[in-house]
Amino acid sequence: MAKIPVGILGATGMVGQQYVALLADHPWFEVRYAAASPRSAGKKYAEAVAGRWHATGGVPHPSVWGLVVEDAGDVSKALAAAKRGDCAFVFSALEMGKDETGSLEEAYAASGIPVVSNASAHRWTEDVPMLIAEVNPQHADIIPAQQKNRGWGAGFIAVKPNCSIQSYMTPVWALMRAGYEIKRMIVTTLQAVSGAGYPGVASLDMIDNIVPYIGGEEEKSEREPLKILGSISGAKIENYRGLEISAHCNRVAVIDGHTACVSLEFGAGKPSVEEAKKIWAAFRALPQELGFPLAPEQPIIVREEADRPQPRKDRGAGKAMAVSVGRIRPCNVFDLRFVGLSHNTVRGAAGGGILNAELLKAKGYIG
Ligand code: NAP
Numbered sequence: 001m002a003k004i005p006v007g008i009l010g011a012t013g014m015v016g017q018q019y020v021a022l023l024a025d026h027p028w029f030e031v032r033y034a035a036a037s038p039r040s041a042g043k044k045y046a047e048a049v050a051g052r053w054h055a056t057g058g059v060p061h062p063s064v065w066g067l068v069v070e071d072a073g074d075v076s077k078a079l080a081a082a083k084r085g086d087c088a089f090v091f092s093a094l095e096m097g098k099d100e101t102g103s104l105e106e107a108y109a110a111s112g113i114p115v116v117s118n119a120s121a122h123r124w125t126e127d128v129p130m131l132i133a134e135v136n137p138q139h140a141d142i143i144p145a146q147q148k149n150r151g152w153g154a155g156f157i158a159v160k161p162n163c164s165i166q167s168y169m170t171p172v173w174a175l176m177r178a179g180y181e182i183k184r185m186i187v188t189t190l191q192a193v194s195g196a197g198y199p200g201v202a203s204l205d206m207i208d209n210i211v212p213y214i215g216g217e218e219e220k221s222e223r224e225p226l227k228i229l230g231s232i233s234g235a236k237i238e239n240y241r242g243l244e245i246s247a248h249c250n251r252v253a254v255i256d257g258h259t260a261c262v263s264l265e266f267g268a269g270k271p272s273v274e275e276a277k278k279i280w281a282a283f284r285a286l287p288q289e290l291g292f293p294l295a296p297e298q299p300i301i302v303r304e305e306a307d308r309p310q311p312r313k314d315r316g317a318g319k320a321m322a323v324s325v326g327r328i329r330p331c332n333v334f335d336l337r338f339v340g341l342s343h344n345t346v347r348g349a350a351g352g353g354i355l356n357a358e359l360l361k362a363k364g365y366i367g
Contacts, residue, residue, distance in 0.1 A: 008091045031064050037096070130237075160352045169225055176229070184264075193252075217249035227239055287359065323340055
């Protein structure tokens with residue numbers, strides 16, 4: 001099967017680099033177009049990332065190293081690449097202000113180029129699906145309505161949620177899918193510095209320190225799960241209304257891997273600790289059933305050790321695409337508590353975006 005040619009907007013950034021690394025040997029997709037800010041435009045990719053290559057994982061394919069980076073602000077360049085057969089869709093990993101990113105992503109979609117985005121700009125756009133492939137793959141089916149509404153032809157926008165949410169949303173959904181109503185959730189996140197891009201938070205603020213504030217993060221953590229758990233109604237996604245969330249988000253001196261300490265209050269039926277562990281260990285969803293290339297074999301890994309999960313030891317679990325859960329125990333105030341952990345620039349960013357693209361290809365929206 002010929003690989004689908006893809007472009008990366010923001011290819012030189014923290015998340016863009018992770019896309020390049022993760023797509024190096026991808027069986028379905030091949031990076032043939034790279035774009036970033038005017039600062040990088042015109043340089044070869046290797047030159048544009050020299051001295052700031054931070055991605056974990058595979059060494060990028062030599063063909064990407066030699067690509068000339070284009071200006072992501074100039075959609076006509078991507079359109080020309082699309083016409084040459086070098087860009088069937090783009091991954092967006094742009095960091096340029098919410099309104100500018102949102103308008104630019106719309107311009108790509110309007111020109112017929114599908115956008116699979118990491119940015120937050122369209123997470124609250126009613127006809128844009130916010131996908132975690134194991135949780136709400138059915139939301140992708142709003143895409144024909146989005147295309148029709150906007151007159152975008154083959155173009156569309158699909159997004160993934162905030163990176164920290166991925167470290168607990170799949171376990172939360174697994175319990176709901178098993179029939180347990182969750183009424184309230186308190187989550188405290190301990191988020192890695194790579195979540196702020198490069199150079200990110202100043203080292204003098206991070207070493208020997210915790211910063212108990214990440215702009216906009218608590219609001220995202222409290223709202224985004226409600227859209228993910230929502231349902232399609234006509235041409236929009238209506239939020240789930242049955243769950244209240246309170247979030248505390250902290251930046252900690254960890255390079256990669258977001259940790260979340262979660263307490264859950266259930267409705268009438270409450271799972272025991274042993275039942276929750278069984279549900280999580282057995283959980284499989286569409287990406288596993290259809291064997292998507294980047295899907296972790298086991299999306300939720302239950303750790304029995306008293307002191308796990310830990311970022312350094314567990315962020316690479318399941319190709320860095322699995323969520324590790326541990327410290328599963330009764331909660332004295334709510335019902336059940338646990339610690340979740342996932343790799344923020346892989347599962348929470350580029351890997352999650354690629355898994356979404358695999359889902360969109362399987363559903364026939366790209367390719
Ligand atoms: P980053 O390291 O700061 O990279 C930003 C990218 O955007 C670079 O390629 C940069 O190009 C490009 N860019 C900046 N200004 C631009 C402009 N005016 N026009 C065109 N391109 C421009 O940021 P990041 O951490 O990779 O994050 C990228 C996106 O993913 C953000 O929307 C972020 O919220 C989201 N996200 C990040 C994470 C994470 O863990 N880091 C997780 C989930 C989602 P130059 O290199 O040329 O400056």
